Each structure stands twice: as structure tokens, then as C-alpha cells.
Amino acid sequence: MNEHVSPALRWIPLLPLAAAVLSGLWLVFAPRHLPRAAVILLAVGAPIASFAISLSQVFALATSFDSGQMFMTDNLYTWISAGDFHAELSFLLDPLSSVMILVVTGVGSLIHIYSVGYMDDDHRDDRGFQRFFVYLNLFTFAMLMLVLGDNLLVMFVGWEGVGLCSYLLIGFWFLDDANAAAGQKAFVVNRIGDFGFLLGIFLLFWSFADAGAPTVEFREMAANIGLLSEKVVALPSWLSFLPGFPSWGLLTLACLCLFLGACGKSAQIPLYVWLPDAMAGPTPVSALIHAATMVTAGVYMVCRMSFAFSLAPGAEATVAWVGAATALFAATIGLAQTDIKKVLAYSTVSQLGYMFIAAGVAGYSAAVFHLMTHAFFKALLFLGAGSVILGMHHEQDIMKMGGLRTRMPWTSFTFLVGVLAIAGVPGFSGFFSKDEILLAAHEAHDIPGHHTIWLIGLVTAGLTAFYMFRLYYLVFTGESRADHHTREHIHESPGWIVGPLVILAFLSFAGGLVGLPDAYGALVGIPQSNSLHYFLQPVAASPVHEVDAATEFSLAVTTTLVGFAGIALATLLYLVRRDLPAQIAGAIRPLYELVRDKYRIDELYDAVIVKPLVGFSRVVLARGVDQGLIDGLGVNGVASVFRGAADGVLKYAQTGLAQSYMFAMLLGGALLIAWLVGGA
Amino acid sequence: MATSTVFVALFIFALIMLVFAPVMTWVERKQSALMQDRIGANRAEIFGFKALGLIHPLADVIKMITKEDTMPAGAHRLVHLISPFIAVTPAMISFAVIPYGGTYEMWGAKFSLVVADLDYGVLYLFAIGSIATYGSMLAGWAGNNNWGMLGSIRVSAQMISYEVALGVTVIGLFMIFGTLRLTDMGVLQQDTFRVFGFMKYLGWVSPDARWVDWITLPMWGIVLQPLPFFMFLTALMAENKRAPFDTPEGESEIVAGYFIEYSGMKFGLYMMGEWVEVVVISGLLTAMFLGGWSLPWLAESDLIAFLSPKFGANIANLIAMILAVHVFIGKVVALIFFQMLIRWSMPRFRYDQVMNLGWKILLPLSLANIFLTAVGILVVQKVTGS
């Protein structure tokens, strides 16, 4: 591998940072916010410039790719230097991060543009417009740090940065307590994941150091991963119920820790609960952070650490199964939601589960592929939903919408493209990426129960198609169910909003072509048409499944059929016989209510974890430890001891006569001098 | 220090003291009369000789010595007694470090026209000056008189305040001359400098432009530090508590201030102290700012070198010495005249104005002067490369 240094890389994250810092400092210190035009220029210009640089860098990488040039780095400075250990603040551009930065800056730029239109009517706070873009730019910076980081530490900085920005943006309208609470929930739940991530980093670093190669740099870790492959960790006896007892592979443990982090960030079971609540933030935020970029960080991290995961079969299986469970679970919840953003949120959780299925079955390129297409169509859907919400004057209940197709033709059309893409209709981007995942799951013979996973994926695909079309029909077709006043004012959104929608619609449609499976490519005479797969191969090596075209086509047909079945069912229930859903819901009322209430997982967590924890804190920690032990015995106890001593004894030494003190001082001084001189 | 030099110095010292102090009373009266278009003291006579009123000082002395010496009731007797001496002594011994001339070798002996050629001459003066405060301050208190008390509070505040300004004002001069020894200052001030010399260094004129070498100024303190000269003079006059800084004694406000309870020769000693101090001020200013005992553009060494071939070294030195003493006395007299002009033409400052002048004008200005002088020295060193 010949190293190539490209100092332009640093400007990709630094430009949004500069914009955020500049604008943020202005906000803090200047008496007035910047003029709107300046905010727009600064805040939208920075990610677009980053995108331009990213394009040129990725292009440079792609052109040199065939000559064996696999990556470029940009080293800013040595961040930590301790003994043999060096952590550089450096950026790495390789195929994996190329895809990510293009998604982050590209989709991010579109969402920035969109936000100009979306936040335009936000008059709740004089400086809100500028504050919003400060956060958004800061997020872009943190996300780029995350994906461009050359080692786990830089990645972790970005990881925490996006968490922070997510918190800030979810609670953007913090005057409403519910929003602030949602932000806190996201932050706290993420911290659980971050704890696992940190443990994973520590474990890996410690193990590498123990093996004589202290490093956290990805390429060095990948090169030295063999040192750890044989190491095992003995489990304590009370863990005897775990499979694989009495010892686990060290890498399995480390990867599970890392995966816990990924679960938190990417909203997987059991840490997915924050994402639906995170919809409290402005819709562009939902689109950018909670659909397109940040929540995929977990997937990205697993792919980035694929060299470790591929040596830890237990961890791989866990990833795949957790992903599958999440995909199905979230999809079923999505069936009964009535909030337009909640539906999309559960859909996001479900799709992220899909990606983890792919990552778990070592189909890393499939995971990244789906990550990318999902970024396109889910951002499109969210932005479309935002446009609808704007048109409906911040009404989010789909039961109060309907018939918007005529009033908002552009939104309606682009939303339909997104729905088709996510439903996996052939030719759209979602079709190819989903197919590749299902294919990978189907062929992953070393994962226990891989057929079941495939089946779950299939069912989920059907469910997805069903609830997405349900959403489309309820929002855009039929009669409007909005109240009179709102109905009068429904309007198409301005160009700032429609423009990004159209571009994203195009990408959602055509984006699948970069990963056109070889079998399809062969049909039109393009060899190795799955260019994304081959591009990613050096970084995230996915096993090449020798699948004959027949199997591949048959699988695709199955998927398509299932998808169409879902679409057909949705058409029947929500377009043709609109009275049926209520009847069905009435027939299976307990089940319906359970699903509608999201399986009452939040309540369960509240009862099992939050309540006991709060009770414990209140009774034992607050009353017992803090008030009793620390305050009572420690602070007040010590104070009362001294107070007692002073009150009973010492105060008689305090005559208030300065000369008595002086005499004491003289005696002390004399004794001190005598001691010093006598000792000499 | 050879014995002979001390002798000569002491001789001249005594001469100046004896002559100047009594004559000052005459000067004061005559000059004020001159300014106010009067005739002034002209009555006293000895065998018909009036000598322009010069007999008056003698008459005054006789009057004071023969007057009753009162001791107020409730006074602190010892302090009341010694205060006038404390007041006059510092003024007298201040003269010890002021040089009337340089060092001259005649007939194998060295004559140095200064009583004590101290390395820390100016500091010595300041130290002595600070002692002088006691004389005034204790006087007012010891007399057990409320006016006197007010006077002594005023005098102590005023003198301490102006000591600060006094010291800080001349630091710029010390920075330039690099010495506190007054004889060294006298020698250094015999130098000259080219007003437009910087042009050569900067290359504005050709190196062999002769006119630059002709236009010179003596390196007198007043030329190098014009503003501090006046500030120093002001501070010194305030230290001396004479009009317009006579708030501690201000007749119309607190009768006579701190020496209200004195009569006879003790009162005379306070007057004498003030007059002697006028001479000291003039001598100090001459030594520090006005080139000391030398004439401008005429370095003493050049003079002796010029005269020696004609008259021999001894006579040349003698001529130089006599010239030096006369030049010095001339400058001193001029300065005394100047001080008298101020004293008789300015109204008394109000007390708060005195304090404001000291703390809010003189002190900041002199601090600024230190800064500017430092910058100037750096610039000169940079330009001349030395």
C-alpha cells in the first residue's frame, strides 16, 4: 500500500466547523443576530464547499484506485503521545469513508438548503434561525470527524460530537418541556451505548498494547488483528448461562462492546427507544441526523471495524440477529402509528436493522449500499413529510390529512418516489440494496439461523411496503380530513424545499445503479456492475458469494412479490375499502392497541429500569448516602465535631486581645527557631 | 581627599552661606519693591551709609536676637525648642554636595570645589529634604495651637506629596546622565551635541556636510529635559513652602501656620531656612539642569588647554576656577531672581489645588516623561549604534 497524503482533506470537516464557530461566536457576543443572507451564505455555503472538496478528493481516490492507491490521509498533528503510543489527529479517506462523506456532505447540503425554507417560518425565537444553522453546521463537522477519523479516538470525538448536536437539535424548541425531555432521553440512552463503545475501545487498545502493538489506528489495528484472534477471556462463574462458557474470544467481547455503542447510536434493540422521541426536533434535523447520517454511524462503525468482527463469529451472529429482530419489531410498530414522523422513525429503525443484518452476515458492502440508498430515500421521505407538515401548519397526525396530492403536487410526487424506493419496487434504489442484503443473509451459511433471518427480512420488506403505502394513501389521497381553517391554507412549499426534494427523488430512483448486482449487469452487458462492492472490497471485505444468476433472480422475484403483496394490501385497505382498517382494528383490539402503543416498551423500561433506579437513587443514594453519609457524617459531622471542640474548648483561647495572640506567636516562633538551630 | 581641597571647599561654602542668607532678606524686600514700583528698604544706616538698604539685614538680625523668646502654655518644650534647628539644618547641609566648580590642580595640590563629592549626591539631597519635614511639622504641633496644628497637617501632607513628584521628575535626567553624582553631571553638561546630527545617521545629508557639525547645543539638563526642569522647579518650590505654595503658613487663612507660636530668632531661623533653601534650589537646578559651573559651548578642559601655553598650567587652572565660581554664582543669582519673580507675582494656591498639582499633574507628567525618555534613549542608541 503506497501512502498518499492529501492536505485538502482537513478542509472537509473544518469548513463547517469554521462556519459554526464564526456564526456561534457572533451569536454569543454580538448584540444582534447576523442578517439572514449572511447566515444562509455561511451555513449553506460551508457544507456545499465541503461537498465540492469531497467530490474532488473522492474522484482523485477513485482514479488512482486502479493503480493500487487505496487511501489518502491528512495528518494535522500528534494529539496524544505517551511512550510507544501515538494518537494522531488525522483523517483517512478510503472507499468506506468516501461513501460516507459524500452522503454526509451531499445529502447534508441538500438538507441545509431545505432548512432555509423550513426554518423560515420559525418565529418563536429571534435568533433561532441562526442558532439552528450553528448547530447544523456543528453537526456536519462532528459527523465528518466521525467518518474521516483515522483512529478510534478521533472517531469517538466525532461520535460524541454528533450525540451532542443531536441533543441540541432535538431539544431545539426547548421551551416545550416535551422536546427538552426527548433530547435528554436521546442523550442518556446514547450514553449507555457510548459506555459500551468506550469499553470496546479500551479493551481493544489494552489488548493491542498487551500484544505489543499499542495503537488505535484503523489500518494498524487491521494489520495486527491477527495478534488478538487467538486470545480468550475467561468468564466468571455466575455467567455460566452464557453460550460459549467458560471463555469467550477476546475479539468477541470487544466487538460486542463496540456493537453496544452501535446499538445506542443506530437505535437498535434494546436502545432504540430514543429515536421515535427524537422526532420532537425540527424535521430537517430528523432527516439529516435521525435518518440519513448520524443513526447510520453505528453501521459505519461496524463496517469500519469489520476486520475485527469478521474474526468474531459470535459477535457477527449477535449483530445479525439483533438487526433482524429490530427490523421486524420496528416494522410492526410502524403499522399502527398515526404520526407521520413516527411512522418514518420506526421505518428508520427497521431499515437500520436491515443494515445490521447485512453487517452481521458480513455483507458489509450491502450494508453500506443500503445505508447510502436509505440516506437518499429516507431523507427524501422526511423532507417530504416536513413539507407536508409545513403545508398543514404543523399538523402531524395522518388521520387529519388526506387529499394532499392535488394541493402539493411536487411533494406528493417526490414522496411517492421515496415510498416506491423504500418499498423495494424494482428499478428503484431500495430494490437493489435490499435485495443484496437478503441475498447476503440467504447465503450466510456460517451464521446460525441465517434462513430465519432471511425470512424475517422478507416479512419486514412486505410490512415496510404495506405501512409506507398506508402512509402515502392516508396523506395524499382521498378526501381531506383537516379542519376547515387548515384546509383553506394548504399550499405547496417554496423552492428552497421543493428543489432538494426533486434532487433526492432522482437519487432515490437512480442511486441503486452504483450497486447494480453483477447478475443484472450481465444482462445489459456491463461486467462487474456492482461497482460499490468492488470499491469497498479493500476496506470492508465481504465474502463473495458464488451465486448463480438463477438463485439471485428467484430471490429477487420472491422479494418483489412480497413487496407487491404489501402494496396491494395497503391499496385495498386504505384506498379501496377505507372502512376496513377500523373494523380489523376493532376485531383484534388488544393486539392493535399493543402495537399502537409501541408494545409498551417505554412503559416497560420505565417500570423495570427507570422507576427502580429513581427509587434507588432517591432512597439510598440521595437520602442514605448523600444526605446521611456525606452531608450528615462527612460535611456536617466534621463541622459539628469542630464546632463542638471550638465551642467547648478552643473558644477560651480566643480572648480577642491581639497581644495574647502575639505572645503565643512569639513563643511558637522561638520554639521553631530553637528547634531549627538546635537541629543544625 | 586631600585636606586642602576640603579647606577650600569649606571656605567657599561658608562664604556663600554667610553672604547669601542675610542678603536674601534684602533681595526679597528690594525685588518686591522693584516689582511693585516702590523703593523698598532704605532707612537703616551706619554713619550715613545706607548701601541701598543693605544694612537692613543686619538690623533685622539684631532685632530678632534681642526679641523675647516666648514659650506657649501647654507646649511640648523640647520639641518646641529643637524644631527650628531641625528646620534650618537640612537646608544648610544640603549645600555640601552641590559643586561650585570642578577639580583643579594648582601648585601640586588638588582643589575640588565641592564639600562632599558623594556618589549618591542627589539621593542625599532628597534624604536631607525629607528630614526637613520634621522641622515644620513638629513646630506646629509642639506649640499647642490649633492654627499651628492645621499648619503642620498641611505641611506634612504637602511635603510628602511633593517628595514623590520631586524624585520621579528627575529620573529621566538620571537615565540620560547615568549618574547621581553632581560633579559628574557638571562635567557631562559641558559636552555639546549636534542638533541635526541624526540626519547624518539616517543618511538624509551626506556624511561630510559641515553645517551639521556647526549647529550644536550644550548638553544641559534643561535642553535635554526641558519639561522636567520646570516640574522639578515647581516641586522644589512646593517643598520650600513659599508662595505660591505657602498654604501651610498662609497668613490670611491660618494666621502663620506651623510657626505661629515662634518669635525672635527661632522665627528668624524658619525664615532663614526658607531663604537658604531658595539658594539651595537654585544651586541644585544649576548643577543639574543649567550646566553647573561651566559656560555653554566652553568645556573647562578646552579652556585650560587653551590657556596653559600662555600662562602656565597653574595660572590657567586658577583662572578656570575663578571663572567657574563666578559662572555658578551668576546662574544661581539668576535663578533666585526668577524664584522671587514667581513668589511675588503668583497668588497662593488653594490647598486642594496644591495637592491636585502634585498628584494629578506633576506625577503623571513625570511618569510619562520617564517613559518618553526611555524611548528616546533607545532610539538614540539604535540610530547611533552605541
Added chain:
Amino acid sequence: MGDISPFQFQVVAALIFMIGVVGVLIRRNMIVMFMCIELMLNAANLSLVAFSREIGDDQGQILAFMVMVVAAVEVAVGLAIIISLVRNRDTVNIEDASQMKW
């Protein structure tokens, strides 16, 4: 320096110092006590300067100089305190100032 030994200076310094100490202890007038503190500082200065001369190094003089600076500040602040005390309590007797506040 004749027959005067460095030791003699130290004796003088010790004597003045102890007079200062005793003065602080037995006098009741705050101003006089303050003067006694000055005496102690001066005694220390004398000791410093004498040692400085004995060693032939000027460090002791520098230290004495610094002590004077501190003493000057101390006097300014201390006398200001005494003035405000007299204003409030009309006394300079140290025994009348035995409370932290009143």
C-alpha cells in the same frame, strides 16, 4: 573596620528586635505597637545588611530594600485601619478592639 566585628552588629540588631517584641507585648497603644513592629523590621534589616557585608554580597541589601517596600505598604494600610478604627470606636487602645465586629 577597626575592631568592630560583624557579631557586634548582630547584637545590636537582636537588642532592637527584642525591644520591639516587648513593646508590642506590653504597650496598649495601637500606634506605638505599630512602631514597635517597625522596630522589629528595622532590626531584621540591620541584621541582613550586616550579614550581607560579612559575606561581601549585595543580596542582603536587596532583601532589606524589599523589606522596606513591604514596611511602607504595611504602614499605609495599617494606619488607614487605625484611622477608621478611631473613627468608629474613638480609641487606639488595643484592648478595646477585641471583637471581630460590633
Added chain:
Amino acid sequence: MKLAGLLTPQFWVFWIFSSAAVAGAAGVVGNVRNPINSALSLVVSMLALAGLYVLLEAQFVGLIQVMVYAGAIVVLFLFVIMLLNLRGSGASGAELQPLTKLVGTGLVVLGTLFLVRVLATGRAPWPDVDPSYGTTRAIGEALYSDYVLSVQVAGVLLLAGILAAVVLAKKKVD
């Protein structure tokens, strides 16, 4: 003691000044009647000490001693005593009891013996020093090179002292 020693001026200077310093110090403590007397004794002591400094060839310190202590500090003491108008008895505190005097004297003697024991460092002969020793130039150069930080700190201290004195001594406005 050799007779020759008696004839040197230093001998006389030392004895005159040191006895004046000690006597002045004793006067500060012993003058019970009037604080002004104590202050005047203090001046005597200070000036005598200045003489001793000059004898020790520390001319600069001696001059500063005169200027700062005699010229400023004691004047300030006097100023305050006059300002507060503390003349006469009563304000100056209780008279010294005979027993107090006795104990005080004893304490002085004992303490001096103790301190002398501490300060006795062996009787090194006076070393020869440079002619520049103790001159303004030598001290000044040392202060502004090796000890410049101390000078800065002293300046800050003085500034703080000025502010503190002004704030403390200022009458309350209302």
C-alpha cells in the same frame, strides 16, 4: 580591646550610632506619656540605623532608610497622631506597671541572649569588597536584572497598598 581600635573613626561611629539606635528603640517603648515622643524616638533610631548602614558600606540602603523610614513612614505616623489629635494621656493606653517594666526588661535581655545565640555565626573577618559595593549603581543594576521580578511584585504590592489605604481611610459617603 586594643587602643588602636579606639582611635578609628569607625569605632566611634559604631558606638554612637548603635547606642542611639538602641536608645531610640527603648524610647519608643518607654515613652508612655505621649505617642509623639515615641515617634520621635523612632526617628532617632531610624536615623542611627541609617548611619550603621553607611558604616556597613550599604550607602544606598542607608539613604533609602532615611528617605523611606525617617522621611515618609514616621512622618505618616506623626501625621496620623496629629490627625487623630491623640495628645495627652488617656488615649495612649494604660501606664506601664512597675512589674510590667521589670518583666519587659527581663524579656528583652533573655530574648537578646537567645537571638544572639542564634545569630552567632562565627566571627568572620570583614572581607574586602569591591568599591562599587552598596552603591546606587550596583544595587540598581542588581534590582533591575536579577531581581526585576521582585521589583515588579513590589510595585504591585505598593499599588495594592495605595488602594487599600484610600479605601480604608476614606470616610463613608452617606
